[in-house]
Amino acid sequence: MGAGVGVALVVGVAPAVGVAPLARRAGCGRDAAARRRRGGPGERRQWRGQRRRGPAPAPALPVSPGAVPWVALGSGGDTGVAPGRPRPSQPARCAPVAPVGSELCLAAGPPPALAPEGGTAVPIPLPGSSRCPLLRFPAAPGAPRALSQLPRWAPGDCAGSRGSGMAPGAGLGCVGSGRCPGSVTPGCRFCLPGTCPALPAHSWPRGKQRQGARPHPQQPKVMGGWLGRCPRLRTLLLELLLVYVSVPFLIRLFPAILTKFIFLNFLAFPFFVDLRQPALLLNNTVSLRLATEPGVSVGIWHTVPGSRGAEARGQEQRWYEEALGDAHPVIIYLHGNGGTRAASHRVQFMKLMGAADFHIVALDYRGYGDSSGYPTESGFTTDVLALYDWVKARSGNSSIIFWGHSLGTGIATNAARKLQEERGVQVDAVVLESPYNSIREAAAHVPITTIYRQFPGFEYLILDSIALANMFFRNDENVKVLACPLLILHAEDDAVLPVQLGRKLFETARGAYKDKSKVKFIAFPKELGLGHDYISSNPELPALVKDFLNMK
Numbered sequence: 001m002g003a004g005v006g007v008a009l010v011v012g013v014a015p016a017v018g019v020a021p022l023a024r025r026a027g028c029g030r031d032a033a034a035r036r037r038r039g040g041p042g043e044r045r046q047w048r049g050q051r052r053r054g055p056a057p058a059p060a061l062p063v064s065p066g067a068v069p070w071v072a073l074g075s076g077g078d079t080g081v082a083p084g085r086p087r088p089s090q091p092a093r094c095a096p097v098a099p100v101g102s103e104l105c106l107a108a109g110p111p112p113a114l115a116p117e118g119g120t121a122v123p124i125p126l127p128g129s130s131r132c133p134l135l136r137f138p139a140a141p142g143a144p145r146a147l148s149q150l151p152r153w154a155p156g157d158c159a160g161s162r163g164s165g166m167a168p169g170a171g172l173g174c175v176g177s178g179r180c181p182g183s184v185t186p187g188c189r190f191c192l193p194g195t196c197p198a199l200p201a202h203s204w205p206r207g208k209q210r211q212g213a214r215p216h217p218q219q220p221k222v223m224g225g226w227l228g229r230c231p232r233l234r235t236l237l238l239e240l241l242l243v244y245v246s247v248p249f250l251i252r253l254f255p256a257i258l259t260k261f262i263f264l265n266f267l268a269f270p271f272f273v274d275l276r277q278p279a280l281l282l283n284n285t286v287s288l289r290l291a292t293e294p295g296v297s298v299g300i301w302h303t304v305p306g307s308r309g310a311e312a313r314g315q316e317q318r319w320y321e322e323a324l325g326d327a328h329p330v331i332i333y334l335h336g337n338g339g340t341r342a343a344s345h346r347v348q349f350m351k352l353m354g355a356a357d358f359h360i361v362a363l364d365y366r367g368y369g370d371s372s373g374y375p376t377e378s379g380f381t382t383d384v385l386a387l388y389d390w391v392k393a394r395s396g397n398s399s400i401i402f403w404g405h406s407l408g409t410g411i412a413t414n415a416a417r418k419l420q421e422e423r424g425v426q427v428d429a430v431v432l433e434s435p436y437n438s439i440r441e442a443a444a445h446v447p448i449t450t451i452y453r454q455f456p457g458f459e460y461l462i463l464d465s466i467a468l469a470n471m472f473f474r475n476d477e478n479v480k481v482l483a484c485p486l487l488i489l490h491a492e493d494d495a496v497l498p499v500q501l502g503r504k505l506f507e508t509a510r511g512a513y514k515d516k517s518k519v520k521f522i523a524f525p526k527e528l529g530l531g532h533d534y535i536s537s538n539p540e541l542p543a544l545v546k547d548f549l550n551m552k
Contacts, residue, residue: 248452248461255468261448262407262439262471263375264338265367273342275299275370281347284312284354286320292366292386296373299364300387301341303350305357321394324359329399329428329551330391333362334384336406336434336533340369349405349536356542359398363387365411377414377471384415388427399428399549406497406532409435410473417478429485429549432475434494434532436501437508439473440466446496479509485518487548489535493526520548 227234251257260266278285278301285303292298302320304312305328312320324330331353335346341362350360365380366373373379384402391400404412409432419425436442440463443449452458466472479486486509490502506521513519522544524530530538545551 244451248455248457251465252461255465258462258466258469258471259375262337262443262466263367265365265375267338268369269339270342270344273340275301275340275342275364278342281342282350282354284309285350286315286317288317288320290363290387290390292383296366296371296379296383298366298371298373298383298387299341299369301350301360301362303354303360303362305359306355307357324391324394325396325398327396327398328357328359329401329549330359330361330395331401331403332384332387332391333360334402334404334408334411335362335364336408340364342369345533345536348534352536352539353542353545356546358542359395361387361391377410377473380411381414381418384411385418388415388419401429401431401549402427403431403433404435405433405536406435407439407473409433410439410475410478413475413478413482414473416484417481420482420484426482426484429487430482431487431489431545432502432505433489433535434491434497434502435475435488435505436473436497437476437505439471441501442473442497445498445501475505476508479505480512482509483513483515483518485549486513486520487545488519488521489524489541490521491524491526491528491530491532491535493529494532496532499523 227237274280276287278287282301282303284306285301288300288302289297290300302324304320304323305326308323308326312323333341333346333349335341335343339346341364346362350362353360363383364371365375365383367375367379371383388400402412402416404410412430412432416427416430419427436445443463443466444453449458449462452462455461488502488506488509490497490499492499502523503521506519509519510516524535524538528538535541
């Protein structure tokens with residue numbers, strides 16, 4: 001553009017001392033870019049010696065100590081327009097100059113040279129390019145006393161040239177990168193001439209700054225509280241919210257996902273344990289494998305009674321199989337979800353009941369531990385029935401007890417019911433440790449679903465989807481059919497499956513059994529601290545079981 005291209009810098013006036021012309025401090029184009037690269041105090045001398053572009057210098061302007069600088073912005077007009085009066089056909093707009101230490105970016109455009117009442121317009125020559133001067137006000141105490149105190153122009157990208165900070169009918173311009181309160185568009189505040197409010201006194205920073213030091217732009221005020229000051233945290237919270245909302249819908253669309261949450265067979269703890277070497281954890285124990293159906297075999301530990309511990313040393317699997325026929329009762333132990341038969345509380349159970357002269361045969365269902373196959377409810381029942389047949393073929397007339405813990409309680413009643421209904425065979429007893437009525441009811445009480453219990457559609461999206469994944473484990477329906485002795489054990493401080501579930505199951509069974517004496521419920525006081533997993537650590541447990549079974 002030519003020399004007539006520019007904007008008007010307007011300064012409110014009052015009686016004061018004269019100042020040097022601002023036009024002498026104007027710079028543009030490649031010279032300004034070179035000055036920025038050179039930097040330092042010497043740049044002032046080089047800059048003054050450079051050839052100016054644009055119109056002749058404007059006269060000195062008086063500025064009072066309390067005056068507030070502003071910039072008149074507009075489109076159209078020329079330098080011949082009389083200062084002090086905006087043209088009615090195209091009213092000028094003005095933006096208050098940013099506080100000390102901030103930046104004011106002005107873009108090249110036809111200079112309206114308009115000023116509000118009591119102001120004086122000073123045309124400033126600007127380069128004819130997409131870049132525009134960047135005015136920096138020094139971060140010195142108080143407002144600038146004179147235009148001569150303002151540092152020269154430095155080239156910079158004009159945010160307004162990219163569409164930021166523009167008002168309809170106004171010239172290109174923005175106040176730094178900050179936000180003016182009450183602005184129509186972020187970064188700029190426009191008003192009609194003569195109505196530009198004065199900057200508040202507290203906006204002018206106090207303190208001293210080293211002469212010649214570059215001022216630092218005033219940081220924009222961040223709105224939105226602590227989340228506005230932590231964008232990464234805000235992003236993280238939004239992502240977590242998206243996951244939280246998505247999970248119920250994904251479960252409804254893909255119910256098979258629930259098998260991972262319910263069975264937890266992928267958590268094969270304790271880790272780095274060789275299940276083929278039970279002697280590292282238990283005495284009098286052998287590991288064996290049993291094929292339950294074509295292509296599926298399960299891992300089993302067999303612990304003989306403590307009274308036969310001396311005989312068991314160094315014996316092979318054949319001896320353990322023959323030992324099952326020694327008239328000691330046999331417990332087929334069905335553990336809960338997650339982990340393997342080597343978990344600490346399960347090993348503790350085998351030690352405790354083995355010392356009480358029980359045979360304990362513990363298996364890992366298909367998909368657990370070193371067992372092959374994929375976990376399913378019907379597959380678990382098949383595994384248990386195959387193990388029952390294997391034990392029964394070797395135990396003779398010894399009593400066989402299904403002992404289920406947590407998830408294993410549903411497997412125990414499934415197997416006992418199937419034996420009774422399909423074969424007409426009753427298992428000698430069923431012991432349910434920390435049971436539930438159905439897997440649907442258990443899912444509604446386990447801690448992992450706490451965050452979704454108030455979620456709209458929780459029952460439809462999550463609980464009802466369990467049945468779509470072919471998981472039922474209906475203890476409440478199974479006990480209505482059973483006729484064998486049934487012992488229910490539950491700790492009052494169970495935080496996983498509340499004791500109320502055990503009591504409810506007991507009431508269901510008691511109402512269905514003809515011989516009420518065959519059903520018994522034992523609640524362990526919370527003072528014992530047994531929780532969900534450690535009823536097996538109660539030293540009185542063997543005596544309670546023997547008393548229920550009328551054993552000496």
